[in-house]
Amino acid sequence: MNSSxxxxxxxxxxxxSAILYIASWVFKKSLPAAFGRWxxxxxxxxxxxxxxxxxxxxxxxxxxxxxxxxxxxSLVFYSAVIxxxxxxxxxxYAMPTIGxxxxxxxxxxxxxxxxxxxxxDRIQPLLPALKSNWLIAHxxxxxxxxxxxxxxxxxxxxxxxxxxxxxDPQSLIGRFPDxxxxxxxxxxxxxxxFLFLTAGIIxxxxxxxxxxxxxxxxxxxxxxxxxxxxxxxxLLHARFMRGWQGRRIAYLSMxxxxxxxxxxxxxxxxxxxxxxxAMGQ
Amino acid sequence: MADIRASNGIWNEIVSFFSSVRLxxxxxxxxxxxxxxxxxxxxxxAPARYFMQYGEFWFRIFSxxxxxDMYHSWWFQAMLILLAINIVVCSIERLRATWSVxxxxxxxxxxxxxxxxxxxxxxxxxxxxxQVQEALMHHMGKQAHIHTASASGKxxxxxxxxxxxxxxxxxxxxxxxLLLVGGLMGSMWGFDGSVTIPEGESADTIQLGTxxxxxxxxxxxxxxxFQIRFYENGMPxxxxxxxxxxxxxxxxxxxxxxxxxxxxYKGVTIYxxxxxxxxxxxxxxxxxxxxxxxxxxxxxxxxxxxxxxPENLGTFTLKEFVPSYRFKGHDLGETFLAVHTxxxxxxxxxxxxxxxxxxxxxxxxxxxxxxxxxxxxxxTGLQVTYDPGVWVVYTGFLLMIAGCYVTFFRSHRQVYIEFxxxxxxxxxxxxxxxNRNRLGMERWIERLNxxxxxK
Numbered sequence: 001m002n003s004s005x006x007x008x009x010x011x012x013x014x015x016x017s018a019i020l021y022i023a024s025w026v027f028k029k030s031l032p033a034a035f036g037r038w039x040x041x042x043x044x045x046x047x048x049x050x051x052x053x054x055x056x057x058x059x060x061x062x063x064x065x066x067x068x069x070x071x072x073x074s075l076v077f078y079s080a081v082i083x084x085x086x087x088x089x090x091x092x093y094a095m096p097t098i099g100x101x102x103x104x105x106x107x108x109x110x111x112x113x114x115x116x117x118x119x120x121d122r123i124q125p126l127l128p129a130l131k132s133n134w135l136i137a138h139x140x141x142x143x144x145x146x147x148x149x150x151x152x153x154x155x156x157x158x159x160x161x162x163x164x165x166x167x168d169p170q171s172l173i174g175r176f177p178d179x180x181x182x183x184x185x186x187x188x189x190x191x192x193x194f195l196f197l198t199a200g201i202i203x204x205x206x207x208x209x210x211x212x213x214x215x216x217x218x219x220x221x222x223x224x225x226x227x228x229x230x231x232x233x234x235l236l237h238a239r240f241m242r243g244w245q246g247r248r249i250a251y252l253s254m255x256x257x258x259x260x261x262x263x264x265x266x267x268x269x270x271x272x273x274x275x276x277x278a279m280g281q
Numbered sequence: 282m283a284d285i286r287a288s289n290g291i292w293n294e295i296v297s298f299f300s301s302v303r304l305x306x307x308x309x310x311x312x313x314x315x316x317x318x319x320x321x322x323x324x325x326x327a328p329a330r331y332f333m334q335y336g337e338f339w340f341r342i343f344s345x346x347x348x349x350d351m352y353h354s355w356w357f358q359a360m361l362i363l364l365a366i367n368i369v370v371c372s373i374e375r376l377r378a379t380w381s382v383x384x385x386x387x388x389x390x391x392x393x394x395x396x397x398x399x400x401x402x403x404x405x406x407x408x409x410x411x412q413v414q415e416a417l418m419h420h421m422g423k424q425a426h427i428h429t430a431s432a433s434g435k436x437x438x439x440x441x442x443x444x445x446x447x448x449x450x451x452x453x454x455x456x457x458x459l460l461l462v463g464g465l466m467g468s469m470w471g472f473d474g475s476v477t478i479p480e481g482e483s484a485d486t487i488q489l490g491t492x493x494x495x496x497x498x499x500x501x502x503x504x505x506x507f508q509i510r511f512y513e514n515g516m517p518x519x520x521x522x523x524x525x526x527x528x529x530x531x532x533x534x535x536x537x538x539x540x541x542x543x544x545x546y547k548g549v550t551i552y553x554x555x556x557x558x559x560x561x562x563x564x565x566x567x568x569x570x571x572x573x574x575x576x577x578x579x580x581x582x583x584x585x586x587x588x589x590x591p592e593n594l595g596t597f598t599l600k601e602f603v604p605s606y607r608f609k610g611h612d613l614g615e616t617f618l619a620v621h622t623x624x625x626x627x628x629x630x631x632x633x634x635x636x637x638x639x640x641x642x643x644x645x646x647x648x649x650x651x652x653x654x655x656x657x658x659x660x661t662g663l664q665v666t667y668d669p670g671v672w673v674v675y676t677g678f679l680l681m682i683a684g685c686y687v688t689f690f691r692s693h694r695q696v697y698i699e700f701x702x703x704x705x706x707x708x709x710x711x712x713x714x715x716n717r718n719r720l721g722m723e724r725w726i727e728r729l730n731x732x733x734x735x736k
Contacts, residue, residue, distance in 0.1 A: 205678070
C-alpha cells in the first residue's frame with residue numbers, strides 16, 4: 001500500500017466522520033457523534049501514517065524530504081491539522097454539533113488533494129530554492145494558522161445562523177451551542193491562528209532572506225498573507241479595544257478566511273515566486 | 282495664558298486623533314484593500330508593457346497614483362507612517378494609564394471590586410474560618426497571601442498571576458515599529474543589486490534595481506567555477522558557485538555558495554540567484570576554409586596554442602578572446618584574436634568575430650577562418666545585498682511572536698476569597714477577575730472549586 005492510496009481511503013473516513021456528526025445534529029441522536037469522534041480519530045491516524053509513509057517513500061526514491069513541498073502535500077497536512085484542532089476542541093468543550101461544520105472542511109481539503117485531477121500526487125524532488133530547513137517551519141506554522149482560521153470560519157457560520165435564529169431551541173439551529181460560547185471559541189481560534197499566521201509569515205520572511213537576499217519583496221503571495229494578517233489584526237483590535245462582538249466579528253472572521261483561501265489557492269493565478277504550491281507540477 | 286491653553290487644545294486633539302483605535306481599524310483595512318492592487322497589476326515592469334496592456338487612458342491614471350510601484354508610492358508609505366504614529370501614540374497613552382497597575386508601588390486590594398465584577402463561586406466547609414483559610418492557603422501556592430481589610434478587620438486570601446502579561450501588547454506594538462524602522466534603515470543605507478560573472482572572471486561593481494545604476498563594491502568577486510546538478514527526471518537539484526573574494530587583487534576567501542546558503546563578507550551578502558552561459562574565452566572550434574581547394578577543416582584551438590593547418594596552409598596561433606572588437610567604427614562583439622603564419626610571407630594578425638562568420642573572408646588570405654562552434658562556459662548570476670536594518674527587523678520578529686503569545690494566551694488573573702463563619706461551618710466565597718479570556722477564568726475558578734472539594 002502506498003501513501004497516495006492510504007490517503008485516498010482516509011478521505012472517505014473523514015467523509016464518514018463528517019456524515020456521522022451531521023446525522024447526530026440533524027436527528028438529535030448523540031450516538032452517531034460519539035461514533036464520529038472515533039472515526040475522525042481513525043482518519044487522523046491514517047492521515048498521519050500517510051504523511052509518514054510518503055516521507056519514507058521519498059527516501060526510498062533517493063530524493064528524501066519532508067512531505068510538505070507542493071500543493072498535494074500541503075493539503076494533506078492541512079486536513080490533518082484541521083482534524084487535530086477539531087478533536088482538541090471536542091475533547092475540551094464537548095460540543096459535537098461543531099463537528100458537523102468542521103469535519104467537512106477536513107474532508108474537503110483531503111478530497112481536493114486526492115481526487116482533483118489538477119493536483120499532482122507524485123513525489124517530486126526538491127528544487128534548489130526549497131532546500132532549506134525553513135521549509136518545514138514555514139509550512140507547519142502557516143497551516144496550523146490556516147487550520148485554526150478554518151475552524152473559526154465554521155464557528156462564525158454557526159454563530160451567524162444561530163444569531164438570526166429566534167425560534168424553537170429544539171430546532172436544527174436551536175441546538176447549536178450558546179452564541180456566547182461560539183463567539184468566545186471563535187475568538188480563541190482566531191488568536192491561536194493569528195499567532196501561527198504571524199509565525200508563518202516570519203519564518204517565510206527569514207527563509208526568503210536566506211534564499212533571495214530580501215526578507216520582504218511584495219510578491220503576491222507575501223502580500224496576500226499580509227492582507228490576511230491585516231484583516232485578522234483589525235478583528236482583534238475591534239474586539240479588544242472597541243468591544244466588537246458577535247455578528248460583526250463573525251463576518252470579519254469569514255472575510256479573513258476568504259483571504260486565507262485566496263492566499264492559498266488564488267495567488268497561484270497571479271505571477272510570482274511562490275509557484276511551488278501551484279497546480280499541476 | 283490663553284495662547285498656551287489654545288495650543289494645548291490643538292495638541293490634545295492631535296493626540297486624541299492619533300490615539301484612536303478607530304484610526305487603527307481604518308488604516309489596517311485601507312492597507313489590506315489597497316495592497317490588493319499591487320498583486321493584480323504586476324509591479325515594476327517596463328512602461329511600454331503597461332501602455333500596451335491598459336491603453337493610454339488607464340496608463341496615465343495608474344501612473345499618477347504610482348500603481349506600477351505602489352508599495353513604494355507616497356500614499357502607501359504615508360499610510361504606513363500614520364500607522365506607526367498611531368501605534369506609538371496609542372501605546373504611550375495606554376501604557377501611562379496602566380503603568381500603575383502593572384508596576385504598583387503597593388498592591389491595593391479592594392474586596393468590593395471583586396464582589397461587584399468578579400466571577401463568583403461559593404461553597405461551604407466544616408470548620409472555623411481560620412481553619413478553612415489555613416487549609417486553603419496550603420492549596421494556593423506562593424502567589425497567595427492573606428489580606429486583612431483595615432476597616433472591618435476581616436481577612437481574606439488574595440491571589441494573582443500574570444500581572445506583567447499586560448505588557449505583551451506593548452511588546453507587539455514595539456515589534457511593529459522595529460519592523461518599519463528596520464525596513465527604513467535598509468532602504469536608506471542598504472543596497473540590493475545583481476551581477477553576472479562568467480567563470481574565471483571577476484567583478485567589483487553591481488547593478489542596482491532594474492535601472493542602469495551601478496554600485497562599486499569595496500572588494501571584487503571572482504567566479505572560479507559554476508556547476509548545476511540535475512535529478513534523474515531532469516529537474517535541477519543544485520546550483521553551486523565557487524567564489525573567491527579579492528581585496529586589491531589578492532584572494533582573501535574562497536567558498537562555495539548555493540541557493541539558501543549565501544556568503545557574507547564585510548556585511549555584504551552574496552546569493553546564488555541565476556545562471557547563464559557565455560562563449561568560452563579559452564577555446565573554440567574554428568573552421569578553416571582553403572581559398573584554393575574550397576575545403577573546410579574544423580579544428581579546435583586553445584588560447585596560446587599553435588596548430589598546423591592541413592594543405593600546407595601554415596600555422597594558426599590563438600591569442601586571446603575579447604568581449605568586444607571595434608572595426609571601422611562598428612562593434613563586432615565577442616571576437617577571437619589570432620595570428621596566421623602562412624608558409625610564405627609574414628605572420629598576419631586576424632580577428633574572428635563569433636557573430637560574423639564571413640568577416641575573415643574579406644582579408645582575402647589563403648585561408649579564411651570563422652568560429653565553427655563557440656565553446657560555452659557558465660556565468661553565475663549573483664544577488665548582492667547589504668541591509669544594515671535586518672537585525673532590527675529580526676529583533677522585531679522575535680518580539681512579535683513572544684508578544685503575541687503573551688497577549689493572547691496569558692492574562693492577568695486575580696482571585697479574592699472571603700470566609701464567613703456560622704455554626705461551626707464556613708462559607709467560602711471566591712471571586713475571580715481576569716483582564717481577558719473571561720471564559721478561561723470561569724473554567725479556572727470552577728476547577729479550583731472542584732479541587733478543594735476533593736480534599
